[in-house]
Amino acid sequence: MTEMRKEDTVKLISAEGFEFVINKEAAMVSQTIRNMLTSPGSFAEAQHGEVTFPEISTTILEKICQYFHWSLQYASGKETEFPIEPELTLELMMAANYLHT
Amino acid sequence: MVVLRSRTVTPQTLAKDTTPCPSVIKQSPAVPLPVSPATPPLSSSRRSGRLATRSPSTDEAPLTTGTKRRRRRSTSAGVCSIAKNKPVDEGNPAADVVKQEAEEPEAPLPVSPATPFLSAHRRSGRLASRSPSITPRSTGSKRRSASDGVSSENEAVDEGNPAAEGVASEGNVIADGVKQEAGQETLQATGRKRRSASAGVSSITENKSVLEENQAAERVAERVKQEEQRNDGKGLSLEENRSVKRTRRWTSEEKGKGKLGEVGAIDVRNGELRVPGTLIIDEGRAEREGRQNPTCQPSTVVTEKANREEEERLKERTKDALSKKTESGSRMDQFKDAARKNAARFAHFEAQEHLQAAPPGVEAAEQSTEGDDEKVEDWPGPFSTAMKIIRDRSNRMNLQSERATSDKANSVAINWTPRGDVGGCNRSRTLVPSLEQLCMEGLAKNADAITSLDCVPDVFRHRLSQLLCDSRKMNTHFLNLLACGSPSEIRIRDCSWLTEEEFTDCVQGLDTSNLTVLQLDYSGRGIPDYVLHSTLAASPGSMPVLNTLSLNGAYRLSDIGLRSLVSAAPSLRCLNLSQCSLVSATSISILGDSLGSSLLELYLNDCQSIDAMLMLPALLKFENLEVLSVGGIETVSDDFITCFVAVCGHATKELVLSDCVKLTDSSLKAIATACPRLHSLNLSNLRQLTDSALGYLANGCQEIQTLKLCRNNFSDEAIAAFIEASGGSLKDLSLNNVKQVSHNTALSVARRANNLQSLDLSWCRNLADEAVGLIVDSCLSLKVLKIFGCDQLTDVLLCGHSNPVVEIIGMKMSPALTNVRVIDAQAFPVHYSSVLSSM
Numbered sequence: 039m040t041e042m043r044k045e046d047t048v049k050l051i052s053a054e055g056f057e058f059v060i061n062k063e064a065a066m067v068s069q070t071i072r073n074m075l076t077s078p079g080s081f082a083e084a085q086h087g088e089v090t091f092p093e094i095s096t097t098i099l100e101k102i103c104q105y106f107h108w109s110l111q112y113a114s115g116k117e118t119e120f121p122i123e124p125e126l127t128l129e130l131m132m133a134a135n136y137l138h139t
Numbered sequence: 140m141v142v143l144r145s146r147t148v149t150p151q152t153l154a155k156d157t158t159p160c161p162s163v164i165k166q167s168p169a170v171p172l173p174v175s176p177a178t179p180p181l182s183s184s185r186r187s188g189r190l191a192t193r194s195p196s197t198d199e200a201p202l203t204t205g206t207k208r209r210r211r212r213s214t215s216a217g218v219c220s221i222a223k224n225k226p227v228d229e230g231n232p233a234a235d236v237v238k239q240e241a242e243e244p245e246a247p248l249p250v251s252p253a254t255p256f257l258s259a260h261r262r263s264g265r266l267a268s269r270s271p272s273i274t275p276r277s278t279g280s281k282r283r284s285a286s287d288g289v290s291s292e293n294e295a296v297d298e299g300n301p302a303a304e305g306v307a308s309e310g311n312v313i314a315d316g317v318k319q320e321a322g323q324e325t326l327q328a329t330g331r332k333r334r335s336a337s338a339g340v341s342s343i344t345e346n347k348s349v350l351e352e353n354q355a356a357e358r359v360a361e362r363v364k365q366e367e368q369r370n371d372g373k374g375l376s377l378e379e380n381r382s383v384k385r386t387r388r389w390t391s392e393e394k395g396k397g398k399l400g401e402v403g404a405i406d407v408r409n410g411e412l413r414v415p416g417t418l419i420i421d422e423g424r425a426e427r428e429g430r431q432n433p434t435c436q437p438s439t440v441v442t443e444k445a446n447r448e449e450e451e452r453l454k455e456r457t458k459d460a461l462s463k464k465t466e467s468g469s470r471m472d473q474f475k476d477a478a479r480k481n482a483a484r485f486a487h488f489e490a491q492e493h494l495q496a497a498p499p500g501v502e503a504a505e506q507s508t509e510g511d512d513e514k515v516e517d518w519p520g521p522f523s524t525a526m527k528i529i530r531d532r533s534n535r536m537n538l539q540s541e542r543a544t545s546d547k548a549n550s551v552a553i554n555w556t557p558r559g560d561v562g563g564c565n566r567s568r569t570l571v572p573s574l575e576q577l578c579m580e581g582l583a584k585n586a587d588a589i590t591s592l593d594c595v596p597d598v599f600r601h602r603l604s605q606l607l608c609d610s611r612k613m614n615t616h617f618l619n620l621l622a623c624g625s626p627s628e629i630r631i632r633d634c635s636w637l638t639e640e641e642f643t644d645c646v647q648g649l650d651t652s653n654l655t656v657l658q659l660d661y662s663g664r665g666i667p668d669y670v671l672h673s674t675l676a677a678s679p680g681s682m683p684v685l686n687t688l689s690l691n692g693a694y695r696l697s698d699i700g701l702r703s704l705v706s707a708a709p710s711l712r713c714l715n716l717s718q719c720s721l722v723s724a725t726s727i728s729i730l731g732d733s734l735g736s737s738l739l740e741l742y743l744n745d746c747q748s749i750d751a752m753l754m755l756p757a758l759l760k761f762e763n764l765e766v767l768s769v770g771g772i773e774t775v776s777d778d779f780i781t782c783f784v785a786v787c788g789h790a791t792k793e794l795v796l797s798d799c800v801k802l803t804d805s806s807l808k809a810i811a812t813a814c815p816r817l818h819s820l821n822l823s824n825l826r827q828l829t830d831s832a833l834g835y836l837a838n839g840c841q842e843i844q845t846l847k848l849c850r851n852n853f854s855d856e857a858i859a860a861f862i863e864a865s866g867g868s869l870k871d872l873s874l875n876n877v878k879q880v881s882h883n884t885a886l887s888v889a890r891r892a893n894n895l896q897s898l899d900l901s902w903c904r905n906l907a908d909e910a911v912g913l914i915v916d917s918c919l920s921l922k923v924l925k926i927f928g929c930d931q932l933t934d935v936l937l938c939g940h941s942n943p944v945v946e947i948i949g950m951k952m953s954p955a956l957t958n959v960r961v962i963d964a965q966a967f968p969v970h971y972s973s974v975l976s977s978m
Contacts (some may be wrong), residue, residue, distance in 0.1 A: 041164060105574045112571045120572075131578035131599065139204050139574050 048075065051090040052099040064106035065089075070139035094133050102137065103129055109139075162616050216875040227634070245937035522837040527858035553882055555913040557939020583607055592620045597628040608633035615641045625650040639670050646674040651682045658715075661692040665914035668700035678705035683708075689715035691742075697721040702729050712737060717744035717768070724753035731760035739763060740970065742796065745771035751779045757822075760787045765971045768795035770821065775799035780806035788813030792971045797823035797849070807832035811839025818842055818971065823849035823875075830857035837864040845871040852879075855905075859883035868893040873899035875925075885910035896920050901927035903948060908936040915947075925949050 046130045049067045068073040074081055074089060091099060101122070108120050122130060162365060230951040345897050518709055564867065579599075582589065583606040600621060607613040613636060621629050622645055636640075642665040675682065685708040690696060696719050705711065711734055715721050727749070730738060743749060751774040758767075766785050771777050780802065784791065791814045796802060802825050811815065822828060836843070843865060846856075858880060862869070869892050874880050880903040888895065895918045900906060911932060915924060921942065926932055927949035937947060 102574065105577075109571045109574075120577055122577060124581065124585050127578050127581045127585070128589070128595065131575055132595070134574035134578060135599070135715065137574075 046090075047087065049088040050099060050103065051088060052094055052096040053092050054096050056099070057095045058099060058103050060103050060106065064103070064110055067106045067109045067139055069100075071137065091133075093136075095129070098126060098129050098133050101126060102133060102139070105139065181660035255517060274648045286875075295709050302483055347553075381847045407636075436698040445773065453506055459850035520838045521864035522834040522860055525837075525863035526834075526856055527864075529856045529859050529887075533883065553885065553907075553909045553913055555909045555916070557908075557912060558933050577601065579606060579865040583610060586612055587614075587615050589617070589620060591623065593624065601628070601630045604631055611636075618645050621647070624647045625653045627652065627653045628656040630656060630658040632658060632660045634659045634665060637662055637665035639665050639667065642666060643670055643674055645953070649674075651675070651685070653684065654682055655684050657682070657685060658686040658687070658689040659693075660689055660715075662690065663692050663694035665694075666690070666693050667695035668697055670704075671696070673705055676700070676707040679706040680709060681707045684710060686710055686712040689742075692714050692718045694718070694720050698723055698725045698729065701726045704734050705729060709733070710737065713740035714738065715740075715768075716746060717742050718746065720747050722746050723748040724750055724757065727754040727757040731757035735760040740793075742766070742768040742774065742795075744768055744797075747772075749774075751775045751973065755779055755782055758783060761787060763790050766793040766795075767788055767791065768793070768821075769799065770795045770797035770823075772799060773801065776801045777803055777806040777809075781809040784809050784813035790816075792816055793819040795819075795821040796825065797821045797847070798825075800825065800827070803827045804829055804832045804835070808835045811835035814840060816842060817845075819871075821845075821847040822851060823847055824851075826850065826852055828852065830854055833857045833861045837861045842868055843863050844868055847871075847873040848877050849873065849875045853877060855879045855881040858888040862891050868894065870894055871897045874903060875899050876902040878903070881903070881905040882907075882910050884915055889913045892918055894920055897923045897925075899925040900929065901925050903929060904931055906931070908932055908939075912936050912940050913941045919944075921945045923948065 041055070046062050047059050048062050048071070050060065050065065050071075052058070062075070068076070071089060075087075094102070105120060111118070304943060310398065329964070351358070459961075485516070486678070533869055579602060582603055584605070586607055595603075604613070604621065608631060613631065613633060615637075618631065618637070618641070621631070626649075637659075640661070688704070688708060688711055693716075696716075698721070701722060714730070714734075716726070722743075727743075732819065741761070741764060744966055749772055751769065751772055758764075760783070767783070767787075780796075788810070794814070794817065796806075803825075807822075807828060808831075810820075812835075820836070820843060822832075830853055835859070837860065846869065858874065858877070862872075862884065866872075866887065872888070872892065873882070880900070882905075885906060888898070898914065898918070898921060902912065906929065911924075911926065911929075912935070915921060915936070919942070922944060924945055924947045926947065929949070932950065937950065
């Protein structure tokens with residue numbers, strides 16, 4: 039596995055404090071995160087490369103990260119199914135709406 | 140297999156809650172519903188004693204009726220073959236036997252009531268006067284027998300008792316009315332109608348063989364409503380009858396088994412009824428027109444005289460009906476007749492348009508004599524300037540080109556080169572599905588497993604509801620989820636699956652104190668008047684903050700039902716009554732009186748019982764009406780428009796005038812002068828409009844954002860000039876089937892329509908790839924482009940354009956629905972103004 043440099047990654051922190059470190063490119067699938075990280079003004083998130091989501095729980099955030107990677111895969115041509123556990127669906131939908139993804 | 144767990148939605152609970160809740164499976168009703176009380180005619184007949192001899196025969200009669208009638212019978216008689224009564228069916232077979240005896244110790248009615256059918260055919264005033272007294276009970280038992288228990292019956296009894304006392308003086312009148320109504324419906328397939336043919340044709344044998352308990356009960360149910368209305372002293376007698384009549388269950392006509400072409404029988408004691416199944420539309424309308432005068436006088440007191448007249452008319456009609464019935468027309472002929480009658484309504488006939496154009500042209504000529512001679516403008520305004528420029532340009536091009544000018548495509552030069560190579564276009568344009576979308580689809584698939592929508596915001600509820608309706612998975616489970624708690628918005632755009640019982644059950648528990656938006660479209664089957672009276676409209680002000688109500692397609696809603704709805708929802712701002720065929724001009728008066736200053740949006744598309752000129756005085760009472768939608772009402776004329784906009788035009792923001800074929804340029808002129816703030820205009824199928832109409836519009840309405848043209852006869856230059864003059868504000872333009880659209884329009888759109896988000900160029904065959912490509916690349920806000928039927932467009936366009944956002948729909952035979960993504964226009968319940976909510 040290639041080494042992930044610090045500049046290429048962002049840290050997403052869930053409500054419980056779990057930290058997910060993912061590629062910036064993957065995180066940018068979410069319009070909200072993209073705006074946070076790339077807007078001209080300097081948000082704290084952009085500076086530290088960390089975004090906290092106090093309303094999103096760990097399981098949901100994990101699923102969202104999986105979606106990011108799946109989305110990149112899909113866009114590059116490999117079109118597969120994205121499985122979603124039914125009990126997560128309702129919350130996942132609202133989190134996805136918040137993240138504009 | 141996935142076990143679905145019930146969880147509340149909040150993130151906190153999800154995080155903390157590690158133990159799965161027991162899975163919730165939809166439970167079938169554990170207990171058969173309590174035995175429904177026996178049909179009232181039976182019991183009442185027993186009680187009356189004098190009719191005791193008849194009752195056994197009537198008992199037998201339904202049970203021995205042929206299988207053909209079984210389905211209808213089952214609503215209260217308990218033969219469980221109606222699918223909708225699934226939960227009830229378990230209880231009903233048992234009810235069958237028990238029913239017939241269960242009634243007797245029950246509900247002591249003071250009056251000894253005659254059986255309704257007996258009273259009808261005995262035709263004695265005294266007996267008849269008794270019939271209403273039993274009706275309340277029968278209503279209770281009939282309507283709720285399938286679902287509720289004795290409690291409902293008690294309610295009905297309570298209703299009935301005071302009514303019974305008060306009925307004496309009006310007994311005769313009511314009886315007559317009942318008989319008339321009974322006489323009305325003399326179709327053979329529904330026995331209860333035949334039963335009481337008022338001309339005395341009914342025979343005891345007929346009654347015996349045809350009568351069925353529940354049908355009698357239905358009839359009685361109708362009567363009680365009728366009688367209650369009269370006791371209240373409200374409403375028109377005629378409309379009451381009509382509304383009562385509407386309460387019967389599916390007749391064989393509704394099920395498609397009725398005899399076709401029997402106009403006189405079915406319809407229209409007051410001309411405003413719409414027969415179920417739309418088989419007899421034209422006759423109905425003709426009769427309606429003929430009967431406008433007598434029926435539209437509001438009278439709050441039932442007069443015997445009026446009833447007598449009715450009676451006579453109805454007797455005639457029933458005689459006609461009977462004679463028609465006895466003719467043995469072949470079924471195919473009847474089908475053909477019906478098809479012929481209905482074709483004009485649904486098809487667009489070019490030839491007919493020309494024929495029809497002649498007579499209206501005559502009247503139109505008188506009205507618009509001044510308009511014909513006038514130019515569009517007296518001074519060179521933007522429109523005519525633009526026209527001149529465009530014409531000069533095309534003339535110049537024609538002069539320059541050596542070729543014959545028959546080739547229109549070369550008359551205007553379009554500079555557009557496709558970017559990229561056509562061959563390498565493998566952009567399938569399928570964007571990655573968003574997580575939201577995936578989740579939504581997952582929810583829609585498993586909707587039955589959702590146990591709670593507590594923390595879900597309204598937006599998601601609506602989207603989910605829409606998905607479920609579209610995939611035909613909407614059911615009572617989800618409806619109950621939506622109705623949980625104290626919901627603020629309920630939107631269901633397809634309630635055709637909803638039955639009366641389901642509706643009643645759901646709404647009875649509904650807390651409407653916070654309800655601001657209620658949309659129950661296509662709910663005709665489940666929402667007749669009396670159900671409304673007992674649920675939503677039970678008391679005035681029961682929906683205090685309701686500002687948007689949509690009952691599109693509620694074909695059983697009549698003026699009376701509407702009246703009580705309106706009194707229940709005093710802060711109504713937006714009302715959609717499209718395709719409510721029983722709503723007449725009276726309803727508009729009701730609305731005007733109570734909501735005149737507050738109603739902002741009124742949608743009356745395809746309300747066939749409304750005569751435009753009759754409702755005009757009431758319409759003028761709306762001081763702030765922003766949206767008026769009268770598409771499909773053919774009686775809308777230039778006079779109507781002119782008068783309306785003269786008074787209300789200052790506030791008008793949206794006008795939908797599609798299919799109002801009588802309109803000509805003069806009404807557009809009136810609109811342009813009187814409606815400066817017009818944002819949206821729909822002129823579909825108005826073939827009499829000419830280019831001057833566009834001229835008026837361009838000069839008068841500078842803020843037009845949505846313009847929907849379809850099959851209009853405007854020329855290419857005129858449309859181009861319009862867009863040049865006032866196309867800057869356009870967001871949604873539809874040029875569907877406007878045949879002459881060509882390159883001038885394309886140039887203007889590309890140049891001027893910078894805010895355009897949605898463009899419909901379907902069936903515009905004169906546009907080449909270059910033209911459309913230019914549009915797509917120049918209109919950077921464009922999100923949706925529809926090009927159905929444009930075979931002349933090729934991959935050069937699809938692959939060569941450089942607009943990353945636009946979605947091109949309509950090519951390549953792809954399934955239409957997968958590609959249609961409607962721009963979310965329904966952001967707010969009321970479109971043009973913000974409505975402050977008190978909560």
